[in-house]
Amino acid sequence: QVQLVDSGGGLVQPGGSLRLSCVASGITFRLYTMGWYRQVPGKQRELVATITRGGLTNYADSVKGRFIIFRDNAKNTVYLQMNSLKPEDTAVYYCNAGLAGTNADYWGQGTQVTVSS
Numbered sequence: 001q002v003q004l005v006d007s008g009g010g011l012v013q014p015g016g017s018l019r020l021s022c023v024a025s026g027i028t029f030r031l032y033t034m035g036w037y038r039q040v041p042g043k044q045r046e047l048v049a050t051i052t053r054g055g056l057t058n059y060a061d062s063v064k065g066r067f068i069i070f071r072d073n074a075k076n077t078v079y080l081q082m083n084s085l086k087p088e089d090t091a092v093y094y095c096n097a098g099l100a101g102t103n104a105d106y107w108g109q110g111t112q113v114t115v116s117s
Helices: none
Strands: 003-007 010-012 018-025 033-039 046-051 057-059 067-072 077-082 091-098 105-107 111-115
Touching: 003 091, 018 033, 018 091, 018 111, 033 067, 033 077, 046 067, 046 077, 057 067
Parallel strands: 010 111
Antiparallel strands: 003 018, 018 077, 033 046, 033 091, 046 057, 067 077, 091 105, 091 111
């Protein structure tokens, strides 16, 4: 059974930092492209960042230079380091695991990030 467990969200002031974690089980983690997405009520889920199994990263323009995605294959974990947070970063953040060339596509349960003074 595949499971992605997101954690690390919370309330932070503008300019602050948070680190999200996603622990995967039931998949061969090192083979998967991992990603973080976010969603606010009434809007579509949007890409935040992805990291391929080879370590190539991709970021949404809105987070470039502030967020860093990285992975630890030994721990089956992907992280999102979020710095210089802004109120517009407020959303539920979801972890995703996808395997190229297959229909394998899995989601975490989401973790709430709120940026407010």
